[in-house]
Amino acid sequence: xxxxxxxxxxxxxxxxxxxxxxxxxxxxxxxxxxxxxxxxxxxxxxxxxxxxxxxxxxxxxxxxxxxxxxxxxxxxxxxxxxxxxxxxxxxxxxxxxxxxxxxxxxxxxxxxxxxxxxxxxxxxxxxxxxxxxxxxxxxxxxxxxxxxxxxxxxxxxxxxxxxxxxxxxxxxxxxxxxxxxxxxxxxxxxxxxxxxxxxxxxxxxxxxxxxxxxxxxxxxxxxxxxxxxxxxxxxxxxxxxxxxxxxxxxxxxxxxxxxxxxxxxxxxxxxxxxxxxxxxxxxxxxxxxxxxxxxxxxxxxxxxxxxxxxxxxxxxxxxxxxxxxxxxxxxxxxxxxxxxxxxxxxxxxxxxxxxxxxxxxxxxxxxxxxxxxxxxxxxxxxxxxxxxxxxxxxxxxxxxxxxxxxxxxxxxxxx
Amino acid sequence: xxxxxxxxxxxxxxxxxxxxxxxxxxxxxxxxxxxxxxxxxxxxxxxxxxxxxxxxxxxxxxxxxxxxxxxxxxxxxxxxxxxxxxxxxxxxxxxxxxxxxxxxxxxxxxxxxxxxxxxxxxxxxxxxxxxxxxxxxxxxxxxxxxxxxxxxxxxxxxxxxxxxxxxxxxxxxxxxxxxxxxxxxxxxxxxxxxxxxxxxxxxxxxxxxxxxxxxxxxxxxxxxxxxxxxxxxxxxxxxxxxxxxxxxxxxxxxxxxxxxxxxxxxxxxxxxxxxxxxxxxxxxxxxxxxxxxxxxxxxxxxxxxxxxxxxxxxxxxxxxxxxxxxxxxxxxxxxxxxxxxxxxxxxxxxxxxxxxxxxxxxxxxxxxxxxxxxxxxxxxxxxxxxxxxxxxxxxxxxxxxxxxxxxxxxxxxxxxxxxxxxxxxxxxxxxxxxxxxxxxxxxxxxxxxxxxxxxxxxxxxxxxxxxxxx
Numbered sequence: 001x002x003x004x005x006x007x008x009x010x011x012x013x014x015x016x017x018x019x020x021x022x023x024x025x026x027x028x029x030x031x032x033x034x035x036x037x038x039x040x041x042x043x044x045x046x047x048x049x050x051x052x053x054x055x056x057x058x059x060x061x062x063x064x065x066x067x068x069x070x071x072x073x074x075x076x077x078x079x080x081x082x083x084x085x086x087x088x089x090x091x092x093x094x095x096x097x098x099x100x101x102x103x104x105x106x107x108x109x110x111x112x113x114x115x116x117x118x119x120x121x122x123x124x125x126x127x128x129x130x131x132x133x134x135x136x137x138x139x140x141x142x143x144x145x146x147x148x149x150x151x152x153x154x155x156x157x158x159x160x161x162x163x164x165x166x167x168x169x170x171x172x173x174x175x176x177x178x179x180x181x182x183x184x185x186x187x188x189x190x191x192x193x194x195x196x197x198x199x200x201x202x203x204x205x206x207x208x209x210x211x212x213x214x215x216x217x218x219x220x221x222x223x224x225x226x227x228x229x230x231x232x233x234x235x236x237x238x239x240x241x242x243x244x245x246x247x248x249x250x251x252x253x254x255x256x257x258x259x260x261x262x263x264x265x266x267x268x269x270x271x272x273x274x275x276x277x278x279x280x281x282x283x284x285x286x287x288x289x290x291x292x293x294x295x296x297x298x299x300x301x302x303x304x305x306x307x308x309x310x311x312x313x314x315x316x317x318x319x320x321x322x323x324x325x326x327x328x329x330x331x332x333x334x335x336x337x338x339x340x341x342x343x344x345x346x347x348x349x350x351x352x353x354x355x356x357x358x359x360x361x362x363x364x365x366x367x368x369x370x371x372x373x374x375x376x377x378x379x380x381x382x383x384x385x386x387x388x389x390x391x392x393x394x395x396x397x398x399x400x401x402x403x404x405x406x407x408x409x410x411x412x413x414x415x
Numbered sequence: 416x417x418x419x420x421x422x423x424x425x426x427x428x429x430x431x432x433x434x435x436x437x438x439x440x441x442x443x444x445x446x447x448x449x450x451x452x453x454x455x456x457x458x459x460x461x462x463x464x465x466x467x468x469x470x471x472x473x474x475x476x477x478x479x480x481x482x483x484x485x486x487x488x489x490x491x492x493x494x495x496x497x498x499x500x501x502x503x504x505x506x507x508x509x510x511x512x513x514x515x516x517x518x519x520x521x522x523x524x525x526x527x528x529x530x531x532x533x534x535x536x537x538x539x540x541x542x543x544x545x546x547x548x549x550x551x552x553x554x555x556x557x558x559x560x561x562x563x564x565x566x567x568x569x570x571x572x573x574x575x576x577x578x579x580x581x582x583x584x585x586x587x588x589x590x591x592x593x594x595x596x597x598x599x600x601x602x603x604x605x606x607x608x609x610x611x612x613x614x615x616x617x618x619x620x621x622x623x624x625x626x627x628x629x630x631x632x633x634x635x636x637x638x639x640x641x642x643x644x645x646x647x648x649x650x651x652x653x654x655x656x657x658x659x660x661x662x663x664x665x666x667x668x669x670x671x672x673x674x675x676x677x678x679x680x681x682x683x684x685x686x687x688x689x690x691x692x693x694x695x696x697x698x699x700x701x702x703x704x705x706x707x708x709x710x711x712x713x714x715x716x717x718x719x720x721x722x723x724x725x726x727x728x729x730x731x732x733x734x735x736x737x738x739x740x741x742x743x744x745x746x747x748x749x750x751x752x753x754x755x756x757x758x759x760x761x762x763x764x765x766x767x768x769x770x771x772x773x774x775x776x777x778x779x780x781x782x783x784x785x786x787x788x789x790x791x792x793x794x795x796x797x798x799x800x801x802x803x804x805x806x807x808x809x810x811x812x813x814x815x816x817x818x819x820x821x822x823x824x825x826x827x828x829x830x831x832x833x834x835x836x837x838x839x840x841x842x843x844x845x846x847x848x849x850x851x852x853x854x855x856x857x858x859x860x861x862x863x864x865x866x867x868x869x870x871x872x873x874x875x876x877x878x879x880x881x882x883x884x885x
Contacts, residue, residue, distance in 0.1 A: 056422060056460035059467035063500045086507075090539065093509035096475035098443075119540075284775050312775070313683035 087114050091126065102129040180224045184259035187229040193295045194223075194230035194349065195267045195276075196342075198237045200301035203310055206242065208302040212342065213246035216300060219346035220260065226350045232260040235267040235297075243300070268318055271295050278315035279345070281338040282308060283322035286329065290352035298345050306337070330362050331370040340365060418449045422461035425468060442466055446480040456493065459484050475505065479512050486519035494519040495528070507539065517546050521553035529553055530562075544575040551581050555588040563588075564600055579619055582608075586622040591629040601626065605859065609852040612815055614876050620863040627859070627882050637882040642860075646848030650881040653858055658823030658849035659791055660816060668816045669787040676807045677780045685777040694770060694781055701741070701768055703789040706733055706826070708767070709782050709797035710744035714754075716798075716828055722754040723763070729828060730763050733796070740767035741785055743778045779804060786824065796826045822846055822875065850875040857884040 087110050095101040105113075109129060116122040196216060201209060223229045237243065248255050267276060278297045279287075297320075299311040315322045325348065327338055340348070344364050351361040359373060416435070423431070432441045442462065449459050459481050467473050478497060485493040498516055501508050508516075513536050520529040533550050536542045547570040554563040563585065570577060582604050589597055605623070608615065615623065624637035638650045646655045660668065682688050713729045714722035726742070733740060742763070749771060751757040763769075770785075772778050779799060786795040801821065808814045823846060852861050859882040862875065 056457055056464060059460070059463040059473055060496060060500065062467040062471065063473060063504060086539070089507045090509065093475070093505065093507050096505075097479060097509050097511055098476045309684040310681070313681045316683045316687055316775075317681075 083114060084110050094126070099123070100127045100130045102126065102133045104133070105129065181259060183227075184224050184229050187231045188259055188261070191229060191231035192292060192353065193233055193271065194346075195233045195235050195271075195295060195297040196300045197267065197278075197297050197311075197314070198234050198241075198243055198300050199266075199314070200299060200310070201238075201242055203301060203303070203307060205304075208304055209242045210246050212300050212302045213243060213250065215302070215342035217247075217250045218343035220258070222343060222346055223350065224259075226354070228354060230350070230353070233267070233270065234260065234262045234300075235265060235270065237262050237264055239264065266318075267295070267297055268320075273318075273320065276320050278311065278320045278322045279324070280311040280315065280322055281324050281340075282312040283315075283324040285321075285323050286326045287323040288326070290349070290356055292353070296349065298342060300342065302341075303339070325362075326358065327362070327365065327370075330358050330374055331365060332372050332374055334369055334371045336366070336369040416444055416448050418445060418452055418454045419458055420455070422457045423465070424461075425465045428462060428465040429469075442474075442477055443480070446477055446484075450480060450483050450487065453487060454484070456484060456488060456490055475501075479515065482512060482515045482519070486515050489519070489522060491520070491523040491525055494523075495525065498532075508535075510536070510540065510543070514543065514545060518549050521549035526550075526553035526557065541573055541575075544570065544578060547575065548578055548581050552584045555584050558588065560589060560592070560597060577607075579613070579615065583615075583619045583622050586619075586626040590626050591631065593631050598630070602854075605852050605854070605861070608861075610815070612818060612851055614862050614864050616864045620861065620880050623861060624880055624882065634885045635882055636885060637880055640879050640881050641877055642848065642879050644847070646846075648860060648879070648881050651858055651883045653855065653860070653881075653883075655848035655860060656851075656853050657847060658819050660820055664816055665787075665791065665820075668813060668820060671808055671813045672783050672787060672804075672817075675809055675813075676804045677784060679807055685780050686772065687776070690773060690776060694772070694784070697770055698741075698785050698788055701739075703739070704741040704768070704785065704793055705738040705789075706740050707782055707786045707789070707793065707795040708733070708740060708742045709778060709795070709799065710742045710748065710769075711778065712797045712799055713828060721756065721759075723748075723756050723759045727759055727763050729796070730767050734766050742767045742769050743781050743785070744769060744771050745774050745776070745778060746771045747774050794824045794826050796828065798827050801825075819849060819851075822850060846875070858882065 084107065088105070091101055091105060091110075091113070095103070102109075113122055113125055116125055200212075204212065220232060223232060251258065263270065275293065275295050276297060277291075277294050278299075280299065297315075299314070301311065303310065312322060324338070325340075327333060344366070347364040348361045351357070351364070355361070362373075419427075419431075431445075432438050435441045435444070445462060446459070449462075463473055463477065463481060466477065478501060482494065482497045485497065494516060501512065513532060517529045517532050517536075520526060520532065529550055530553075533542055533546055536546060547566055551563045551566050551570075554560075554566065567577065567581070567585070585601060585604060589601060607613075627633070627635040627637055640648060640650050642648055642655060646657065647653070648655065677685060677691065679685065682691065686694075708729065710726055714726040716725050716729070730740060730742065748755050748760065749757075770781065772781060779797075779801065782795055782797065783801075783804065786793050805814055805817050805821075808817060850862050853859070859880075861880040861882070863878055863880055864876050865878050
């Protein structure tokens with residue numbers, strides 16, 4: 001009997017009761033809980049009927065009772081919703097259904113969402129927004145934490161040292177900026193030109209253009225910080241193009257003050273043709289050394305949909321020399337496409353210009369894309385490659401790998 | 416997590432939840448595993464009750480998961496209840512829940528409700544093809560063929576591709592029924608298979624056969640058979656259609672190939688205008704060819720042999736009956752090297768015409784052009800499936816034409832065995848009949864996939880159903 005009492009106590013403490021009190025259903029629920037507690041006690045000796053008493057449809061009552069009884073109105077309201085509001089509703093429902101959907105969505109984003117051509121495009125777009133939202137939230141959280149920490153340390157520091165003498169005034173950032181600008185200005189007079197070909201806007205989606213511009217902003221940054229910068233040319237640059245809009249988003253007022261040359265002319269009009277070399281991964285020619293007298297052209301294109309040969313076609317049309325980086329010669333390629341991002345290209349070219357060392361330059365190729373540097377003779381290399389592949393893929397595909405290794409070595413010997 | 420076998424009290428759920436390592440997602444995880452283990456519905460109910468009582472609300476995801484469980488077990492009344500609750504609770508129900516509702520209701524005696532739900536879905540979006548599939552199946556199961564056909568046409572009008580299951584359902588449930596209209600509809604479905612080059616699988620084929628044989632007064636008889644290489648059906652001695660295109664189709668295909676494959680978005684991508692011009696005049700001057708050979712592709716047939724020897728063998732093998740050959744290659748083949756001996760190349764050049772493209776041009780595009788330009792009798796030799804070129808074609812109709820033409824005109828070589836000293840090629844000839852559903856009015860010939868061994872899209876089925884009217 002003592003155990004029964006214990007049970008009763010527990011039940012009284014359980015969430016059922018407060019809930020019942022809240023909703024004024026004491027009358028219905030209390031007797032129920034009592035029978036439950038009793039039936040549970042009886043479980044030991046007589047286990048045939050206890051669960052029968054459990055009201056399995058209680059949740060339905062709850063779900064229905066909470067509703068304001070104005071069903072008819074909501075339905076008629078629903079019909080009058082504009083497309084945007086309807087889209088907002090849909091997104092909200094997707095969020096409730098546990099799909100990857102952003103919490104907040106702006107009118108503009110909703111419009112893009114509505115204009116998506118297919119269901120999968122809609123899903124992808126929302127997922128993209130969702131992930132971006134997550135990043136932003138994380139950043140914000142980190143910033144807040146940092147600020148708090150800084151405030152704490154400041155409090156401690158302010159007490160500790162009052163007078164710390166130094167011969168320099170602390171003006172690092174702006175000093176550095178001035179030094180960089182000085183160098184960049186010099187490069188605009190004496191530096192080696194590097195051309196970004198901005199004529200690919202129609203080959204890209206809006207997202208890809210945004211990505212390309214972001215990469216170019218990075219490249220410009222690392223060029224400015226380098227010891228001996230290139231003189232950057234943006235050729236075929238159209239005023240009010242998507243590129244332009246994106247650049248302004250990134251640079252704001254600074255766009256007018258950048259130490260680069262922006263022109264709507266083609267590079268063939270600016271430079272002599274025989275000096276130009278178009279860098280493209282599709283080129284049959286492989287670059288051997290970095291030539292300080294040539295002018296290299298990089299296509300400002302991000303192609304997520306793998307448009308092979310677009311930039312090669314452009315070079316062919318203009319009758320320009322082309323070249324590809326010697327990736328296969330120096331790296332044991334693993335996965336991924338051979339086209340690199342624009343900022344990676346910039347790093348590689350800058351390093352080549354300063355040192356002429358391919359190894360150092362190709363350090364900037366993402367590590368996931370290659371297994372290692374080529375250092376041994378070809379036949380040994382072949383062995384390592386097949387080993388790597390068997391380890392990675394298991395013995396089942398051994399045959400296939402052998403074939404691959406053979407072709408790979410053939411390719412190497414041919415070059 | 417292992418779901419409990421019997422409904423639990425709130426108390427017990429609480430204990431379980433606390434012992435779970437992340438209590439926040441406990442309900443979700445528990446429901447997922449209930450769906451996976453197909454737990455009794457009472458257990459799920461007790462969990463819902465627990466959730467409702469402790470939170471005063473049940474989240475939409477949990478309702479959907481519960482719905483999935485109900486659908487899995489065919490609990491019609493519960494499905495209706497959940498729908499009722501969702502309807503009152505939320506302004507809108509999203510697609511996932513509608514899918515479940517329609518699927519669940521269409522399998523029950525409440526199937527008409529699934530139709531009203533389908534109407535509701537139409538208000539907010541285009542229903543998925545599985546939505547239609549459930550409704551059509553439900554309608555035809557209850558012998559409402561008119562309704563089923565109506566839905567079927569509606570679905571086609573929305574550019575949804577019907578699943579084979581839907582088509583099979585039509586054949587299954589119209590068995591033994593009479594009616595010219597019905598027959599016309601089902602024949603239309605067979606023609607749909609023909610137009611889209613779809614091959615039914617074995618069980619679907621049986622449904623078709625049984626339906627034909629069940630038509631009252633139709634006197635149809637079906638036999639399973641293999642078609643001879645000559646294209647004759649051994650059962651009814653009927654000659655199957657060849658895969659020749661009509662004049663119009665042929666010209667259409669040729670123009671589209673030039674426009675989409677060779678020029679594409681940029682004529683410089685695959686070749687250059689000068690080069691293509693040169694090739695065009697070259698071909699015009701020597702027309703017509705009988706066989707066009709992809710030199711580089713053929714030269715890789717036997718890996719142990721020199722490339723030029725492979726090519727030499729292939730040309731010799733094809734040059735027998737005074738056929739006019741054109742070999743397409745690249746300029747690097749002319750440079751004397753370990754794989755390309757100048758003397759042998761000279762000798763081959765005596766037997767066939769050669770065109771050498773630039774090393775960075777794509778020779779496949781030239782192959783297609785030369786073959787199409789030579790006329791309908793001309794065949795081409797390559798092991799390549801030419802999928803990337805097919806993908807360049809802009810509309811599906813032309814792609815079907817391309818596939819049809821390819822079936823009839825491509826010759827593929829394979830080395831005969833792994834023993835290297837045998838120098839015989841196995842020639843895989845182009846089929847001289849077309850492998851699609853076809854009819855002459857009193858006969859039907861339907862190729863079908865024999866379940867497992869013919870899953871590759873490039874391989875055409877070898878087994879046929881022959882149906883004839885006595």
